Amino acid sequence: MVTLGPSSKRFIKTFMVNKILHKGYPYFGSLELTRRCNSKCSFCPIGNEREDLKKGEVGTKAMKHILSQFREMNIVAVSFLGGEPFLRKDICELAEYGHSKNLIMQVSTNGINLHKMMDKATAAFDVIVISLDVVDRELYHELRGVDKYETVLDNIKAAQELSEENKCNIIINTVVCSKNIDQIPKVIKLSKELGVRGIMIDFATFHDYWTEIVSDGSRYNPKEMDWRNERDSVKKLIKQIIKMKRNYPILTSKAYLETFLTEDFDFRCYPNLFCCVRKEGEVAIPCWDAKVTKFYDIVNTYDLKELWFSDEVKELRDKVADCKDCYMHCIVEPSKVLGASSRNLKDLMEWVVTFRGSAFNV
Ligand code: SF4
Numbered sequence: 001m002v003t004l005g006p007s008s009k010r011f012i013k014t015f016m017v018n019k020i021l022h023k024g025y026p027y028f029g030s031l032e033l034t035r036r037c038n039s040k041c042s043f044c045p046i047g048n049e050r051e052d053l054k055k056g057e058v059g060t061k062a063m064k065h066i067l068s069q070f071r072e073m074n075i076v077a078v079s080f081l082g083g084e085p086f087l088r089k090d091i092c093e094l095a096e097y098g099h100s101k102n103l104i105m106q107v108s109t110n111g112i113n114l115h116k117m118m119d120k121a122t123a124a125f126d127v128i129v130i131s132l133d134v135v136d137r138e139l140y141h142e143l144r145g146v147d148k149y150e151t152v153l154d155n156i157k158a159a160q161e162l163s164e165e166n167k168c169n170i171i172i173n174t175v176v177c178s179k180n181i182d183q184i185p186k187v188i189k190l191s192k193e194l195g196v197r198g199i200m201i202d203f204a205t206f207h208d209y210w211t212e213i214v215s216d217g218s219r220y221n222p223k224e225m226d227w228r229n230e231r232d233s234v235k236k237l238i239k240q241i242i243k244m245k246r247n248y249p250i251l252t253s254k255a256y257l258e259t260f261l262t263e264d265f266d267f268r269c270y271p272n273l274f275c276c277v278r279k280e281g282e283v284a285i286p287c288w289d290a291k292v293t294k295f296y297d298i299v300n301t302y303d304l305k306e307l308w309f310s311d312e313v314k315e316l317r318d319k320v321a322d323c324k325d326c327y328m329h330c331i332v333e334p335s336k337v338l339g340a341s342s343r344n345l346k347d348l349m350e351w352v353v354t355f356r357g358s359a360f361n362v
C-alpha cells in the first residue's frame with residue numbers, strides 16, 4: 001500500500017483545489033538567495049552581470065519570513081536558486097528552517113563550493129541539483145569560464161556517497177547549448193555510472209533584455225551559444241534522449257522533450273504554479289521574465305497570500321495567457337504536465353513518481 005507523507009498530501013490537496021475550484025495556488029517556491037556567482041558561463045547572464053545588480057540580498061531573518069509565507073500558501077517544495085546559492089553562509093540554516101516547516105528543500109548549484117559544507121548540505125537538503133554539461137575539462141572551462149571540472153566531479157561523487165546516510169537525492173542538471181550537443185549522451189551515461197538519483201535536461205534560454213544587464217567585456221555570448229544554431233543536431237539529440245529514457249535515469253518528461261522536437265511551443269504557460277522570489281525579498285508576478293513582470297516586496301509591504309489572489313495580480317497573469325517567450329524547464333514542464341494534466345496524463349504520472357522519488361519521506 002502506498003503511504004503518503006505530509007508533502008504528498010499537500011500536493012494532492014493543492015492539485016484538487018486548483019482543479020475543482022479553479023484556484024491558482026502554487027506548488028513550488030523558487031527563492032533566489034543571491035545573484036553573486038563564482039562562474040561566468042557564456043550562456044547565462046547572471047555570472048556576467050553588472051556589480052550594481054548583485055547588491056541588495058535580504059538577510060537570514062527575511063529569508064525565513066519568506067519561507068514561512070511559502071508554507072502558509074501550502075507550497076510543497078522550495079528550490080534555492082542563484083547566482084550560486086552556496087556563496088551564502090546561512091544556506092544550510094535556511095534549508096533546515098524550511099525543513100522544520102515540512103517543506104521539501106532543494107538547491108540548484110554549480111557544485112564548486114559544495115566540499116566546504118558537504119556533510120551539512122547533504123543533511124539539510126532533500127535534493128541537491130548540480131550542474132554538469134560536459135565530460136571534458138577544457139570544454140567545461142570554455143563554457144563556464146572557470147577551470148573547475150574535476151572539483152565539481154569530485155563533489156558530485158562525495159555528495160553521492162553521503163546521499164543515503166543523509167537522506168539527500170543528488171541530481172545532475174545539464175544545459176544544452178550549441179557547443180555541447182555531442183556531450184549530452186556522455187553526461188547521461190556518466191550520471192548512471194555515478195549512481196545519482198537522476199539527470200534533468202534543460203535548454204539554454206535567452207531573453208533579449210539580458211544583454212543589457214551584463215557588464216562590459218563579459219563572457220555572455222547568446223548569439224554563439226543558442227542551441228537553435230544547431231537545430232538538426234539538437235533534434236537528433238532529443239530523439240536519442242527519448243530512447244535513452246528506457247535505460248538511464250532521465251527525469252525530464254517526454255512531453256517537455258517533444259516540445260523541442262516539434263518546436264511546437266504552442267503550450268499554455270501556467271506561471272502561477274511557481275512562486276518566484278528574488279534576492280531583495282520581492283515576488284515576481286507572473287514569473288521571472290515576462291515583459292509585464294512586476295515585483296512586490298513580501299518582506300516589508302505585502303502579505304504573499306493576499307497579494308497572490310488580488311485583482312491586480314490576476315490581471316497580470318491574464319496578460320501572459322498566450323505568452324510563449326521562454327521554454328525554461330522549471331516552468332514549461334510543470335505547465336505541460338500539471339496545467340494540461342488530462343492531455344499529458346502519462347507524463348503527469350511519470351512526473352509524480354519522479355517527484356515522490358526525488359525526496360525521502362514526502
Ligand atoms: S549558469 Fe549558474 S553557475 Fe553559470 S553563471 Fe549562471 S548562475 Fe552562475
Ligand code: SF4
Nearest residue numbers: 269287320323325326
Ligand atoms: S512563457 Fe512567458 S509567462 Fe511563461 S514563464 Fe516564460 S516568460 Fe513567463
